[in-house]
Structure formats: C-alpha cells, structure tokens
Amino acid sequence: MKTLVTARFDKRYLDELKAIATDLRFDGYGVHGVKMATQDLIKALEGVELLISEFEDITREVIEKADALKIIVCCRNEAFASVDIEAATEKGIPVLYAGGRNAIAVAEHTIALLMCVSKNIALTDHLLKYTDELTNCTYSDKQGERRHVISEWSMDPRAPFAVYGGGPEMYGKTFGQIGFGHIGREVAKRAYALGMNLLIYDPYIKPEDVAFVNGKLVDLETLMRESDFISVNCNVTPETRGLISREMINLMKPTAYLVNTARAPIIDYDALYDALKEKRIAGAGLDVFPVEPIPAGDKILSLKNTVLTPHLAGSSRDIIGHQTEIIMEQLKTLLGGGRPRFICNPQVIRA
C-alpha cells in the first residue's frame, strides 16, 4: 500500500509497517514538528492508500480530493478533533485511532498528584528550595538527646516530621473512581495495587467490568461520602458537566483528597475552592482549570493544601511508543479482516 505517515512514529515498529506499506513516505508534523498545510497535504496524498496522521487537519476537502485513500489512521485519542469523520464515512473510509494512548501517562500523574498532596512532597520540596523555613533553623539539644540519632530532622516536635508528616497512607483506604474508561481503568489498577478498596461510579459499565480490581459499582453520592481518595477521569459531555457539584463536594469526608486530571467543567471549582479554603476536605491535586493558563493572582494559587500542575498529565515522551503500538495493532486487525477496537466509524466495515 502506498503510505504517508505524518504522525510521530516509533521506529521500533518500522519493520511491521514496511510489511504493510510498500511505498512509504514520512512528512509533516512527525518529521518537522509543524502541521502540513492543507494544499501540501492534498498534493502529498496523490495515490496514497493509507494515511497515518496525528495533528494534521484532515478536512472534508482533503478527504474528497484523495482519490486513492482507503484507510485513515489518526494517532490521537480524540481523532474527531483532527479528522472530518463524516466526510470519511461518506466515502466509506475507516478512521482508526489510538484509543488510550495517554492512559498510562495520565494514570501515573494522577496517582502521583494524590501522593504529592497527601504526603506534602511538592510543598516541602518548595519550602526547602525556595524558603529558609526548613533549613535555616536549629533544634535545642541541651540533654544530648540526639547524640545517637542519625536522623536529627525527624526528632523535634517542631521539625518537618511532625509538622509536614502525618498524612494518610493509601494502603487499606477507600478509593473512589469516577469514570471507568481507558484512563479510569489504569488509575484503578494502580489504586488496587496500592492496597485500596475501590468504589467505582460509571453508569455505562457492569459489575463484571470492575471485578479485576475487586471494585464495587456505587452511585455518585455513596462514592463521594465514603471515599478517602477520589479521582475524576471522564470526558466532558452534557451529562458530566458540573457532575461534581457543590452538593457532591459537601458530601466528602474532611480527611478526603480529590484529584482532577480530566477537565475542569466536570467540577464546580468555586465550591471546591471553598471546601479547600475552609479545610472541609483535606486537599486536592489539580491539573486542569476553568481558565488555562490560570490567571495571575487567582485565588486557587494561594491554597497550601493543593498541588497544581499546568495541564501536564498527558505530557509524556513515551506516548509515541504507545500510540504506534496501538495503531499498528488496529491496522493489522483491519487488514486481516477483523474488527478493530478503536474505529470512529464502524458502520463502514459492517457494510
């Protein structure tokens, strides 16, 4: 198959691709880091049967002019953001995508954010490096108490051990997982390995889907009321917008932590700020915000019981490997006459 690749492609899979693509060309974002212009793309697609893209805009015009095109593979999780699915479907072109390519990156970031806030990891690193609160101090030792003690820092009641320690372990606690898609599953798997009991809220799954993490499907109120750690991992839809409302936040335990690596509109951030400010919940890890970048001077920046990161949860160098592995599997399934799991328009292969 004559093939054009404009996606970032992991070269470990090159031999596999060559077995499919006899006439192979790399160009565009994956080579130059800049999206190809529409007219260049139309030209490059002459005679091309297989297109593997990532960020290029595969518009209706591009699809209609690509006479030979048989398969579109978009290496994004959200192929609809780059490919005109409707136009492809009209021409009977299957659009495959890299479902869950960033699931591992987001899951690791999610768990680490919860640990950073509940164990004061990010806060104490900041205090050590950029303030003299923890270094420019001495502790009295009149009785020679610490003569034999190697870990001086941990002994004094005013020392960080007493002041910034004392957070909860995850082991043995209850983890509330909201949303059980690609990312939710990966987060839940890790929470389970950490020895937590899982409560899961997702109206689209069945009890047997959560058996591998020994999870229990519950309603949202129960999850909010009983969990010690809560993670939100669902898409923004009319159903999920504002799902974690003020009423829901008010159900949380005063010792509970919340992490959001999904999207801000799912949570009432005003209500979340109030709960954090008034210490009605223990803390939060937030990677997404109502306005990005966060406006300078925003009140959320002043919270000490909150760890903020600037929308980084999906930012990992390893994603190229994941997306290539996923799309190669989808492509081989399709070419082998099978039914790929990650296809935007399954109706075109049913026909």
Next chain:
Amino acid sequence: MAKPKCVITAEVMEPYLSQIKEMCDVTVGGWAMEKRLMSEDELIALLRGAEIFIVEFEQVTARVIEACPDLKLIMCVRGNPVNVDRNACTARGIPLLYTPGRNANSVAEFIVGAMIALIRNIARSYHELRSGRYLGEPKDNIYDVTYRDDMVWSMNDPGTNPYIVFKGFEVFGKTFGMVGYGAIGRKLAKILQAMGMRIMAYDPYVPSEELEADGIEAATMEEVFSRSDFVSIQCKVTEETKGLIGAREISLMKPTAYFINTARGVIVDQKALMDALLEKRIAGAVLDVFWEEPLPANHPLLQMDNVLITPHIAGASRDVPVQHSLMIADEIARYVKGEGPKRLFNKEVLKQN
C-alpha cells in the same frame, strides 16, 4: 494472678492501648505524654518495678537496664531499635523486640509519589505556578468562560508552553533497581510491578529463589547500578552499610538514571553523589535523607531542578503508629500467654536461656 507492670513511653494507638491495659498494669510517661525525651535518671525512676517497657525514642542505656532489675521484656516500636543497648539487654537475658516494617507502606508509597513527581515535573511546575510564572492575564471572574473542546494551556510559543517545557516520561516499562529487599522493598515491588516496571534487587541476605518467586531479578550490586533506570536504597544503617554506596557504584549508573535515597544519608558517600549530580553524570535524584539534618542552607542540592528533596518525612504517615501498636499488642498477648516472641531483635538472647 497479678497483671505484669508495663511502662509505656512510646505512642500507642487505640484500640491497642486498651487491649494492652487489659493485659497489663500500665503506666504511661516520657515521650508519649510530653513529646520530650526522659533522661536516664528519670527513666530509672519511672521503670521502678516494671516488668515490660515499651519505648520509642528514649535512650535505654546499659546503666538504665542495670538499674532496673525487674525488667523482663523491652519493646522498641521502631524498625531499627538503635536507641536501646542491645548487648546490655542480652547480658541481662532480656528479649529486645522491635517492629520491623511498621513504616513500610508509608515509605513505599512515598517513593512511588516522589519518583513520579520528579520525572513528571510535578513539584517543579507547582513551584513555578506558585511563584507566578506560566500564568495568564488577571481576570475579574475566572468562572466566566466559554468552554473549548480541546483545552490547552498555551500552544503559541513552545518555549513557554508548559506541556513541552515540563514534558516527562513514564515509569511504565522502565527498570527499578533496589539495594536491599526488606519490608519496604517487598511492598514497593508489588506496587511498581502493577505499574508495569521491571524490578531487580541486590540483597546478600535474601536467597535468589525468594526474589524470583516475587518476580524480581536477583542481581549483583554492579548489575543494579549499571542497568537500572532508578536505583533505590532500601537497607538499614549497619556497620556493613555505612558508606556502602561510593564513587565506584555511582559511576556505573546510566546518564539517564535517577538515584533514590529514603533510607539514611550515611549509606551513601556524599561527595560521590554530589559530584555525579554536579557533573550531570546521572539524570537526577530523589532524596529524603541527608548527611546532616537539617540540611545546611547553602547546600547545592537546594539549587537543583533535577533533584526532588523532602525533609526526612517518607516514613511519617499517620498510619505508622497504628501499625506498631498492632504489633506490640500482639507481642504482649504472646508474652502473657507464655509464647515466644515473633519480632525478636537480639536473637542471641535465646542461646543463653
């Protein structure tokens, strides 16, 4: 039969304290009451007539042990009872019990969180945001927004786009090497395996069959240092482990590898580690313990973006005292019933009896 007299200066949590009170005639004092360590003389006075002593931080010297002839059992609620004179206990035929692994969950979780916080730039970007960088123009009402489908922090200038500036990597598929495979290593290995990491470990006291049964590659010190993406120290301080990690070991590390120490500073040669970091021969480090604590205010570690530092709090979870309380309640129940201890530190005491 009268209950044995028991003195407690350690923090003992409920419901275990009540359980111990049912079995013993309990006096609580010292650190447990005032968060102040008792002197030798104060201890001797408090321990008069006591058969069991449960201690956490007080120095239990040979003089104290000799001055308390009624003592038959000492329990130190620590993973390494460095504050109790082991030889003096043994000489008097007193079993010294301890609570190995009481903080294993706390430390294991801390390592996972701190490691990812470093390689994903969580702590660093958090500091940048707190310091007013990578932010947008002030806005009157931040909740007045029109939602966009594909929310991005900023895609205009790659140099100031945090998605690119702070891009990290995953632990999935990487190799984690442990020096020491004790209670913490065991907990940690299970978590990291579930996260998709390969684990290798060097521990001269653990048979390789035991490591392999846990899905871990038994390795030499050289292999751990030369092949791991993360090298973590998880052994106790003993005469054998002081200075165990020196320039030779660190020089074997890959330039992309990270060094993790949540055990004790003295296990690692300070100059060897600092040279490797300053000369960028390794990628970075996670350090919770140091050679001097508090860390001197002018220490170069405080200037390093590729090092995550925390003030000796890895074992500080609130659940640790619950763990050690559970263990000592179990040991006292065994003692009262005349059963042998499960957590004996001075094993040599058995030979004398």
